[in-house]
Amino acid sequence: MVNDxxxxxxxxxxQRPIQILDAAFEEFIANGFATARVxxxxxxxxxxxxxxxxxxxxxxxxxxxxxxxxxxxxxELLNNAGDLKGSCADRLEALLLLFYEKILxxxxxxxxxxxxISEGPRFPHIVKKxxxxxxxxxxxxxxALLDEGIEAGEFRDGPAALAPVVFAPVIARIMETLxxxxxxxxxxxxxxxxxxxxxxxxxxxxxA
Amino acid sequence: MVNDxxxxxxxxxxQRPIQILDAAFEEFIANGFATARVxxxxxxxxxxxxxxxxxxxxxxxxxxxxxxxxxxxxxELLNNAGDLKGSCADRLEALLLLFYEKILxxxxxxxxxxxxISEGPRFPHIVKKxxxxxxxxxxxxxxALLDEGIEAGEFRDGPAALAPVVFAPVIARIMETLxxxxxxxxxxxxxxxxxxxxxxxxxxxxxA
Amino acid sequence: MVNDxxxxxxxxxxQRPIQILDAAFEEFIANGFATARVxxxxxxxxxxxxxxxxxxxxxxxxxxxxxxxxxxxxxELLNNAGDLKGSCADRLEALLLLFYEKILxxxxxxxxxxxxISEGPRFPHIVKKxxxxxxxxxxxxxxALLDEGIEAGEFRDGPAALAPVVFAPVIARIMETLxxxxxxxxxxxxxxxxxxxxxxxxxxxxxA
Amino acid sequence: MVNDxxxxxxxxxxQRPIQILDAAFEEFIANGFATARVxxxxxxxxxxxxxxxxxxxxxxxxxxxxxxxxxxxxxELLNNAGDLKGSCADRLEALLLLFYEKILxxxxxxxxxxxxISEGPRFPHIVKKxxxxxxxxxxxxxxALLDEGIEAGEFRDGPAALAPVVFAPVIARIMETLxxxxxxxxxxxxxxxxxxxxxxxxxxxxxA
DNA sequence: CATGAATGAGCTTTCATTCAT
DNA sequence: TATGAATGAAAGCTCATTCAT
Numbered sequence: 034m035v036n037d038x039x040x041x042x043x044x045x046x047x048q049r050p051i052q053i054l055d056a057a058f059e060e061f062i063a064n065g066f067a068t069a070r071v072x073x074x075x076x077x078x079x080x081x082x083x084x085x086x087x088x089x090x091x092x093x094x095x096x097x098x099x100x101x102x103x104x105x106x107x108x109e110l111l112n113n114a115g116d117l118k119g120s121c122a123d124r125l126e127a128l129l130l131l132f133y134e135k136i137l138x139x140x141x142x143x144x145x146x147x148x149x150i151s152e153g154p155r156f157p158h159i160v161k162k163x164x165x166x167x168x169x170x171x172x173x174x175x176x177a178l179l180d181e182g183i184e185a186g187e188f189r190d191g192p193a194a195l196a197p198v199v200f201a202p203v204i205a206r207i208m209e210t211l212x213x214x215x216x217x218x219x220x221x222x223x224x225x226x227x228x229x230x231x232x233x234x235x236x237x238x239x240x241a
Numbered sequence: 242m243v244n245d246x247x248x249x250x251x252x253x254x255x256q257r258p259i260q261i262l263d264a265a266f267e268e269f270i271a272n273g274f275a276t277a278r279v280x281x282x283x284x285x286x287x288x289x290x291x292x293x294x295x296x297x298x299x300x301x302x303x304x305x306x307x308x309x310x311x312x313x314x315x316x317e318l319l320n321n322a323g324d325l326k327g328s329c330a331d332r333l334e335a336l337l338l339l340f341y342e343k344i345l346x347x348x349x350x351x352x353x354x355x356x357x358i359s360e361g362p363r364f365p366h367i368v369k370k371x372x373x374x375x376x377x378x379x380x381x382x383x384x385a386l387l388d389e390g391i392e393a394g395e396f397r398d399g400p401a402a403l404a405p406v407v408f409a410p411v412i413a414r415i416m417e418t419l420x421x422x423x424x425x426x427x428x429x430x431x432x433x434x435x436x437x438x439x440x441x442x443x444x445x446x447x448x449a
Numbered sequence: 450m451v452n453d454x455x456x457x458x459x460x461x462x463x464q465r466p467i468q469i470l471d472a473a474f475e476e477f478i479a480n481g482f483a484t485a486r487v488x489x490x491x492x493x494x495x496x497x498x499x500x501x502x503x504x505x506x507x508x509x510x511x512x513x514x515x516x517x518x519x520x521x522x523x524x525e526l527l528n529n530a531g532d533l534k535g536s537c538a539d540r541l542e543a544l545l546l547l548f549y550e551k552i553l554x555x556x557x558x559x560x561x562x563x564x565x566i567s568e569g570p571r572f573p574h575i576v577k578k579x580x581x582x583x584x585x586x587x588x589x590x591x592x593a594l595l596d597e598g599i600e601a602g603e604f605r606d607g608p609a610a611l612a613p614v615v616f617a618p619v620i621a622r623i624m625e626t627l628x629x630x631x632x633x634x635x636x637x638x639x640x641x642x643x644x645x646x647x648x649x650x651x652x653x654x655x656x657a
Numbered sequence: 658m659v660n661d662x663x664x665x666x667x668x669x670x671x672q673r674p675i676q677i678l679d680a681a682f683e684e685f686i687a688n689g690f691a692t693a694r695v696x697x698x699x700x701x702x703x704x705x706x707x708x709x710x711x712x713x714x715x716x717x718x719x720x721x722x723x724x725x726x727x728x729x730x731x732x733e734l735l736n737n738a739g740d741l742k743g744s745c746a747d748r749l750e751a752l753l754l755l756f757y758e759k760i761l762x763x764x765x766x767x768x769x770x771x772x773x774i775s776e777g778p779r780f781p782h783i784v785k786k787x788x789x790x791x792x793x794x795x796x797x798x799x800x801a802l803l804d805e806g807i808e809a810g811e812f813r814d815g816p817a818a819l820a821p822v823v824f825a826p827v828i829a830r831i832m833e834t835l836x837x838x839x840x841x842x843x844x845x846x847x848x849x850x851x852x853x854x855x856x857x858x859x860x861x862x863x864x865a
Numbered sequence: 866c867a868t869g870a871a872t873g874a875g876c877t878t879t880c881a882t883t884c885a886t
Numbered sequence: 887t888a889t890g891a892a893t894g895a896a897a898g899c900t901c902a903t904t905c906a907t
Contacts (some may be wrong), residue, residue, distance in 0.1 A: 235444075295891065
C-alpha cells in the first residue's frame with residue numbers, strides 16, 4: 034500500500050510533463066500558438082500557470098516540445114509499413130490503406146499537419162522536422178514500391194509513377210478533414226475505393 | 242501628368258482601402274491573425290495606425306475584409322472554366338491545367354487556403370464562404386464533366402470517377418507549396434504530367 | 450428675394466457658433482466633458498469635426514464657451530427679481546416662486562448646476578463664475594429681503610433668518626430633478642406649498 | 658512584530674482589494690470616471706496597472722465596486738437613527754443633527770452624492786441604488802417622525818410637514834460643500850441653528 | 866514542486882487636433 | 887468657411903514571465 038502510493042506519487046510526477054503536453058496540444062489546436070493561453074493549458078490539468086514554467090521555460094519551448102510529443106507515433110507507423118507482403122499492387126494498396134488508418138484517422142497526426150501549415154512560417158524547424166521525419170520517408174517508401182513494381186513489370190513505366198501524385202488523395206482528404214471537421218462532402222469509404230481504383234487502373238498493367 | 246495630379250486626391254482616397262487590404266494580406270500571411278500588428282500593416286503603406294481605423298473599425302473586421310478582397314478572383318476563374326471545348330478527356334485535362342494555373346500558381350488563392358486552415362477554427366464564416374464559393378463549385382464542375390464523360394462512354398463507370406479524388410493532386414500540390422515554399426521536392430511540370438497521366442490512364446476507356 | 454437669401458446666409462453663418470454651443474450643451478450633459486466627442490457635437494448640427502475647430506480652438510475652450518452661453522439668462526433673472534411689490538412676506542414668497550420658475554424649471558440652469566458639481570473640480574473657474582454671478586447675488590437678494598423684513602418687524606429676528614436655509618428647498622429640489630429626472634418622489638406643487646408654509650410659519654411674526 | 662510579519666502575506670492579500678477601492682475612490686473623485694487613469698490608481702498604492710486587473714476585470718467594474726464600498730456605512734447610519742428618545746420635536750432635532758454629522762460631515766458620503774450627480778446619467782444603477790438604500794429610507798424615517806408628531810398634537814398638521822422640505826437644508830449644505838470645498842459662505846454651526854430654528858418655529862405648535 | 870500575486874511590455878482602440886484642399 | 891483624411895498621444899486591457907513563499 035505504502036509502496037503503491039509512493040510509486041503513484043512518483044509516477045504522477047513523471048506524468049506531469051506529459052499531462053502538460055497533452056493539454057498544450059488541445060489548447061494549441063483550439064486557439065493556435067499566439068492565441069492559446071498558458072493559464073488555460075494549466076487549468077486543463079488542474080494546476081496553475083507557475084507549474085507549467087517549472088517544466089518548460091517558455092511558451093515557445095512548450096510548443097516545440099508538444100510538437101515533438103505528438104510526432105512520436107510516426108516512427109511506429111514507418112516501422113509497420115515495412116512488414117507488407119504480396120504483389121507490388123497488393124502492397125501498394127495495403128500501404129495506402131495503412132496511411133488512411135494511421136495518418137488521416139489519427140487526430141494527432143492530422144492536427145500536426147495543421148500546425149505545420151499555420152505555424153510553419155513562424156516555426157521553420159517544425160516544418161523541416163516534419164518533412165525529414167514524416168513526409169520524406171513516406172514518399173520514399175511509396176516511391177520505392179512504385180519503382181519495384183515497374184522493375185517487376187507490374188506497373189506501367191510512365192510519368193504517372195510519381196509518389197506524391199499517387200499519395201495525393203490521402204493529403205487532400207486530411208485537408209478536407211482539417212477544414213470541414215466531421216461532416217465530409219463524400220464518405221470516407223467510397224473516397225478510398227475511388228482512390229485505389231484510380232491508382233490501380235492508372236498504374237497496373239492490365240494483362241499482367 | 243497634370244491629369245495625374247488632378248486625380249490624386251480622389252484617387253488616393255479610393256485606393257487607400259485597397260492599399261490597406263493588400264498590406265494586411267501580406268502582414269497576415271507573414272504572421273497570422275493574432276500575431277500581425279495593425280501598426281505594421283500601416284507602416285507598409287507609409288501611414289500610421291490611426292489611418293487603418295479610419296477605414297476599418299477593428300482588426301477582425303479588417304481581416305474579414307481582406308479575405309473577401311483576395312477571394313474576388315474566384316468568380317473569374319469559375320467563369321473561365323465554362324468555355325472549354327473538345328472531348329471530355331480533353332476538357333478534363335484543360336480544366337485541371339486551368340486549376341494549376343489559376344489556383345496553385347496564384348499566391349493569393351494559395352495563401353487564402355492557408356488562412357482557411359490556420360484561422361478557420363476561429364473564423365468559421367471564412368471556412369463556410371470558402372467552401373460555398375470556391376471548393377464546392379469546383380468539385381461540382383469536375384464532377385459534372387466526369388458524369389458527362391461516363392454518359393458519353395468516354396470514361397469508365399467505376400468508383401474512380403469521384404471528383405475529389407481526381408482533383409486531389411491539385412490540393413496536395415498547393416499544400417506542398419504552402420509548406421515548402423519555392424523549393425519543391427518534385428518540379429511542377431513532371432508533377433502535372435504524372436497527375437494527368439494517372440487520371441487519363443485510370444479513367445479513359447482505352448479502345449474509345 | 451436675393452436680398453433675403455443673402456441675409457439668410459449671413460445670418461446662418463452668424464448662427465453657427467450658437468448652433469455649436471447648443472449642440473455642445475446637449476452632448477456635454479449627455480456624456481460629461483471627458484466622454485463627449487467633438488465629432489458627435491458636429492454631427493448634431495450636420496457639419497464635420499473640422500468645422501468646430503474653425504470656431505473654437507480646443508474642446509476645453511468650447512466647453513467654457515458653452516458654459517458662458519447657457520449662463521446668460523441669469524442676468525435677466527436677477528433683473529426681474531428687483532420689481533417686486535408688497536409686504537416683505539409677500540415679496541419673499543414671490544421671490545421664491547420666481548426661483549422655482551426660473552431656476553428649477555429651466556433646463557439650462559438646472560444642468561449648469563450639474564456641470565458645476567461634476568466638472569467643477571477640473572474647471573475651477575466655472576465654479577467661481579457660478580458663485581460670483583449666480584449663487585452669491587441670489588443669496589444676497591434673499592438676505593436683503595430677510596433683513597428688511599426684520600427691520601420692518603415683519604420677520605422674527607432669530608437665527609432662522611439665514612438666506613441659504615430659507616433658499617435650501619429650491620436647491621434640494623434642483624438636485625432631486627437632476628438625479629431622478631422627471632419622476633419625482635413628491636409633486637412640485639405640494640412641495641412648493643410646503644416650502645412656503647414652513648418659511649412663513651417659521652419666520653413671520655404671527656400677530657403682525 | 659513576528660506576528661506582524663506572519664500575517665503579512667495573507668493579510669496583505671486580503672487588504673489589496675480594499676486598498677485598491679480606497680485609491681480608486683480618491684482618483685475618481687479627483688478626476689471623474691472617464692478621466693481617472695487606472696495606472697494612477699495603481700500608483701497610489703505602489704503597484705502597477707496589471708495588479709488592478711488581477712482584482713477587477715474592468716475599470717467600470719472597479720468603479721461600481723468602489724461605489725458599493727463607500728456606500729457601506731449607510732446601513733450603520735440608518736441603524737443609529739432608530740435609537741432616539743424624547744418628544745417628537747426633540748427626536749426630529751436629534752435626527753437632523755445626526756444627518757449633519759453622518760452625511761455632511763463624512764467625506765465618503767458627500768462624494769458619493771457627487772458621483773450620483775455626475776456619473777448618474779452613465780451609471781443608472783448607481784442612482785437607483787443610492788435612492789433605494791439611502792435617500793428613500795432617510796425620507797421615510799423623517800416622514801414617519803413628522804406624522805407621529807402630528808398625531809401626537811406636537812406638530813401642525815399643515816402642508817409644511819413634508820419630509821423633503823424639512824430635510825432640504827441638509828441636502829443644500831452638502832451641495833455647497835461639494836462645490837465650495839472647505840471655505841463655506843456661512844459657517845456650519847449658525848447654518849444648523851438656523852435650520853433647526855426654522856423647522857421648530859414652522860412646525861411645532863407653540864402652546865404645546 | 867507548486868502557487869499565485871505581481872509585473873510590464875505590448876497590443877488594440879479612441880479621439881482631439883491639424884492641415885491641404 | 888468647411889471638409890475629412892491623417893496623425894499620434896494616450897488609455898484600457900492582456901498575458902507570458904518571475905519569484906517569494
